Amino acid sequence: MTDERPQKPLPELRASDADRERVVERLRDAVAEGRLDMEEFEERLEAAYTSRTYAELEPLTRDLPAPGSTAAPSPVQAGPDGSWPGRIGAGGPPATSATAVAVMSSFQRKGNWTVPARFNAVAFWGSGELDLREADFAEREVVINCVAIMGGIEIKVPPGVEVDVRGIGVMGAFDRREDPGSPVPGGPRVIVTGLAFWGGVEVRVKPPKSAKPPKSQRAEEVERSERSDRAAEPGTSAERSDGGGPNLRKEP
Structure with a gap:
């Protein structure tokens, strides 16, 4: 039954x-x-x-797309260079390794490279530079673990990236001087942690090299005014003879 x-x-x-x-x-x-x-x-x-x-x-x-749905994607706000959606989890050029070590030397990671979910940077009597302005990110949140012993590590991030500095300094410092501004929705989050012993880890906010701020109208007006002033100065073309040389007068 x-x-x-x-x-x-x-x-x-x-x-x-x-x-x-x-x-x-x-x-x-x-x-x-x-x-x-x-x-x-x-x-x-x-x-x-x-x-x-x-x-x-x-x-x-109910009003959110299903996980993994691509039928009707909604616009995602991009980062300062307009390319964040394609730079996170996109599988760009892989990093040579998840670790960079400088012992009485230096290391650099810059240009088009992929920041792994966790990256270890060590500088012992040396220096290191991690430039994330043109990098891809394996995940939306990445952790950069820095160990600087009598050395220094510099990390460059573009404006709008969320940065969380958690490192510990012992006769050293973890320093973030510039304000990265409000995080861009959809942009990456960078956690900087580790130890600085008689050394330093500095996080700097700099726009991408390709991003040149447009010249303001006021700056253009000042530049035109300066050109006009230079053209009216003595010895310029306004006081030259028809032959192209200076119009010199002999004293009587």
């Missing part, structure tokens, strides 16, 4: 901790992609952790 009782509708089923965590993970991705602002994220996060059934969880992601 078969059981003819109607099955309980799926939305009425109780949700598990794993179900709630899957929803929370989608909400985190939506924030990183700029689909939700922080206020919306916090509201939905609280609702997700207090939900008891699928019916309560489903509305929290």
Whole structure:
């Protein structure tokens, strides 16, 4: 004899901790992609952790694309150079290794290279330079672990990249002088950690080499005014003879 009782509708089923965590993970991705602002994220996060059934969880992601969906992608805001969406997890040129070591020498990582999820940099009586302005990123969040012993490591990041400096300095310092500005939605997050002993790790914010700020209208006006002033000075073409040379007058 078969059981003819109607099955309980799926939305009425109780949700598990794993179900709630899957929803929370989608909400985190939506924030990183700029689909939700922080206020919306916090509201939905609280609702997700207090939900008891699928019916309560489903509305929290109803207006978000399914994981891995490419049918109707929404615009993702790009970074300062307009290329972040294609530079994170895109599998660009691989780094030669996830470690760089300078012992009484130096190392450089610059240009078009891929920053792995975790990168170790060591400078002992030496120096190192990590330039991330034109780099690709294996993941949205990367960790750069620096050990500078009587040496120095410089890290260059473009504006808009979120930077979290957590290193410890012992008779040394982890220094971030410039303000990277507000993080760009969809951009990478760089965590700088490690130890500086009689050494230093410096994080600098610099625009990409290819990005040249446009000349302001005021600067152009000043430049034109300076050219006009130079043209009116004595000895210029305004006081030259028809032959092209200076129009010199002899004293009587």
